[in-house]
Amino acid sequence: MNNARKNEIKDNAFKVFALVCTSVGLLVLGLLLYNIISVGLTRINWDFITNLPSRRPGKAGIYTALLGMIWVVTLTLVISFPIGIGAGVYLEEYGAKNRFAKFIEINIANLAGVPSIIYGILGLELFGRLLSLGNSILAASLTLSLLVLPIVIVATREAVKSVPNSLREASIGLGATRWQTISRIVLPASFGSILTGLILAVSRAVGETAPLIVVGALVYVPFAPKSPLDQFTVLPIQIFNWTSRPQSGFVVNAAAAIIILLLFVFILNGIAVFLRNRHNRRVKY
Amino acid sequence: MKKIFLLLTTAAILTSCGGGQKANKNNAETGVVKIDGSSTVYPVSEAVAEDFRETQPDINVTVGESGTGGGFKKFSRNEIDISDASRPITSTEIDACTKAGINFIELPIAFDGLAVVVSKQNTFIDHLTVAELKKLWEPAAQGTIKTWDQIRSSFPKEPIKLYGAGTASGTYDYFTEAICGKKGASRGDYTASEDDNVLVKGVSGDKSGLAYFGLAYYEQNQDKLKLIPIDGGNGPVFPSQETVGNGTYQPLSRPMFIYINSKSLERKEVAAFAKYYTENAGRLAKDIGYVPLNVDEYKLVQDRLAKKVTGTVFVDGKSTVGMKMADLLKIESGK
Numbered sequence: 001m002n003n004a005r006k007n008e009i010k011d012n013a014f015k016v017f018a019l020v021c022t023s024v025g026l027l028v029l030g031l032l033l034y035n036i037i038s039v040g041l042t043r044i045n046w047d048f049i050t051n052l053p054s055r056r057p058g059k060a061g062i063y064t065a066l067l068g069m070i071w072v073v074t075l076t077l078v079i080s081f082p083i084g085i086g087a088g089v090y091l092e093e094y095g096a097k098n099r100f101a102k103f104i105e106i107n108i109a110n111l112a113g114v115p116s117i118i119y120g121i122l123g124l125e126l127f128g129r130l131l132s133l134g135n136s137i138l139a140a141s142l143t144l145s146l147l148v149l150p151i152v153i154v155a156t157r158e159a160v161k162s163v164p165n166s167l168r169e170a171s172i173g174l175g176a177t178r179w180q181t182i183s184r185i186v187l188p189a190s191f192g193s194i195l196t197g198l199i200l201a202v203s204r205a206v207g208e209t210a211p212l213i214v215v216g217a218l219v220y221v222p223f224a225p226k227s228p229l230d231q232f233t234v235l236p237i238q239i240f241n242w243t244s245r246p247q248s249g250f251v252v253n254a255a256a257a258i259i260i261l262l263l264f265v266f267i268l269n270g271i272a273v274f275l276r277n278r279h280n281r282r283v284k285y
Numbered sequence: 286m287k288k289i290f291l292l293l294t295t296a297a298i299l300t301s302c303g304g305g306q307k308a309n310k311n312n313a314e315t316g317v318v319k320i321d322g323s324s325t326v327y328p329v330s331e332a333v334a335e336d337f338r339e340t341q342p343d344i345n346v347t348v349g350e351s352g353t354g355g356g357f358k359k360f361s362r363n364e365i366d367i368s369d370a371s372r373p374i375t376s377t378e379i380d381a382c383t384k385a386g387i388n389f390i391e392l393p394i395a396f397d398g399l400a401v402v403v404s405k406q407n408t409f410i411d412h413l414t415v416a417e418l419k420k421l422w423e424p425a426a427q428g429t430i431k432t433w434d435q436i437r438s439s440f441p442k443e444p445i446k447l448y449g450a451g452t453a454s455g456t457y458d459y460f461t462e463a464i465c466g467k468k469g470a471s472r473g474d475y476t477a478s479e480d481d482n483v484l485v486k487g488v489s490g491d492k493s494g495l496a497y498f499g500l501a502y503y504e505q506n507q508d509k510l511k512l513i514p515i516d517g518g519n520g521p522v523f524p525s526q527e528t529v530g531n532g533t534y535q536p537l538s539r540p541m542f543i544y545i546n547s548k549s550l551e552r553k554e555v556a557a558f559a560k561y562y563t564e565n566a567g568r569l570a571k572d573i574g575y576v577p578l579n580v581d582e583y584k585l586v587q588d589r590l591a592k593k594v595t596g597t598v599f600v601d602g603k604s605t606v607g608m609k610m611a612d613l614l615k616i617e618s619g620k
Contacts, residue, residue, distance in 0.1 A: 055332040055573060134364070135349075213351075216359075218321070220331045220348035222338055231319075231347050241350065244480045245328070246505040246574060251482070 040255025048256060052222045053238070057249025062257050064221045068137070068232035069206065069264070071225050075141035076148065076205050084149050085194065088156025093182055112150035119147045120214030128215055135216025138228040143211050148201035155197015159190035192276045199272040206265050209236040235261045316554030321349035322356025322369030323455055325499065326541045329395060330369055332569040337561050344554045353455050361385050366549035367559070370542045371397070371455035373599035388547040388595040392563060392586050395570035395577055398500035398529035399460055399537040402510045406492045409433070409440050412514045412521035415464065415536065421445070421495070423465045427472040433493065447475035448484045448496035460497055463536040485510065500524050501574025529576040538576070547595055563587045
């Protein structure tokens with residue numbers, strides 16, 4: 001066997017290996033989806049979405065959990081994105097590249113890896129008790145904002161970093177100020193990549209349960225939240241509660257609620273991907 | 286780009302607000318009653334809150350499930366009005382309440398039986414005595430009691446596999462206290478879960494397994510499980526609505542309580558809800574799979590609420606194990 005033949009075998013072996021790796025993930029996802037959809041799909045109807053929680057599995061719905069989740073996620077976006085993008089831009093465009101900057105950078109990366117329940121404890125003490133927001137939507141959103149901030153900051157930095165320097169130089173060379181350069185050149189050019197970071201952040205916020213339980217999200221909330229200071233529940237907590245009930249009808253409900261949650265994440269991601277693609281088509285450099 | 290951002294956020298905010306305005310159309314008497322605590326009592330409070338809503342749609346009752354201990358913590362911080370508990374309040378928790386100036390009214394609302402079950406395929410266990418259960422579960426059994434013939438010589442020499450409550454659950458506290466004599470005294474080499482459905486799955490497919498969990502979980506899975514009658518000294522007794530209710534299923538039936546902050550009770554909405562709770566807990570407990578007290582006993586409970594008798598009858602951590610409902614209520618009513 002000559003060398004070329006050997007290399008060809010190695011090449012093919014790696015290809016097969018990579019294929020197997022890919023299919024493991026897909027297979028697990030497929031099984032999970034099949035399992036959930038086969039149990040829960042028939043349970044989904046308009047009543048399921050608009051009904052209040054109930055002790056009767058057939059009557060129970062996810063209205064308040066779904067609305068609670070929309071409130072929490074929306075507020076989280078509104079709070080964390082301006083701060084995260086601002087911080088990312090500062091670190092990349094204005095901040096000096098010294099030891100201190102390095103220190104901050106490492107810390108932000110570390111924060112992204114802190115278990116979410118720790119954020120919950122921080123949120124409970126800081127927002128829930130010190131700022132006496134209690135177990136309100138606002139307390140939960142602030143907590144989740146802390147949780148997703150590192151992701152937003154890192155994504156923004158990477159996106160801003162990838163904008164070619166020639167663009168900035170050209171802008172400044174034409175007499176634009178720093179702010180004009182950032183707002184008209186750098187941010188528009190990096191918008192697509194920033195959005196990718198936001199997708200990750202939102203997806204994470206939607207699925208988080210542990211910090212919300214610590215902050216004090218409830219299970220039975222029979223009214224739709226009307227202000228950020230109202231009490232709330234969210235879909236993951238409702239699902240968690242249903243899976244631990246004795247009646248099998250609740251397990252079906254849980255599966256149905258998981259489908260809705262997946263759909264919600266899917267739609268959010270879809271919107272972001274759509275925006276990114278449309279944007280990337282317009283930006284050329 | 287800015288426009289897209291604005292559009293996105295405003296659109297999202299608008300959708301959430303639009304939904305929000307749906308509830309609360311009438312401006313009749315409103316208020317919020319906050320409940321938190323045991324996940325075992327949760328279904329009862331949820332059911333009461335759900336039905337209460339039909340008579341008083343403008344009083345919003347919220348229910349959480351932080352566990353009995355977590356509920357008492359919030360209760361002693363004045364964060365909630367009613368605390369659900371699957372065991373009596375402890376002296377430390379009473380101290381915390383006293384420090385915060387909180388007086389409470391303790392009301393038993395129903396009983397829960399703990400079922401000991403094996404798989405349908407298990408043919409050799411017909412009943413177990415409390416002593417045998419103790420031998421099976423006590424801490425000393427860890428690593429030494431491994432086959433069923435060690436429990437009773439007539440059992441086959443098959444490996445023992447155990448499924449039980451996780452250490453954070455009130456069920457664990459209760460079972461260990463009732464069987465091994467001390468709260469938290471249990472062997473550690475068993476499959477533990479806070480989620481009873483996991484235990485049901487585990488034991489139903491395991492020929493030589495044994496599990497304990499709430500009676501409601503057995504009733505919903507009768508086709509897969511075999512219930513074991515327990516001999517507490519007067520012959521083997523199956524747990525059922527009847528035997529748990531009249532106190533013959535011993536020692537594995539436990540009372541459940543709600544604790545009401547007496548200052549909250551001065552608020553109209555809390556008073557109305559508490560009254561409704563004691564009047565309807567029996568009917569709803571049965572619905573969910575728990576065991577109601579009998580009618581006279583609920584009368585005593587309603588009396589206690591009407592008279593606003595504060596404090597606990599379980600001073601110095603007195604145990605609820607082996608307590609019959611009638612005895613309990615005699616203490617409750619101060620006789």
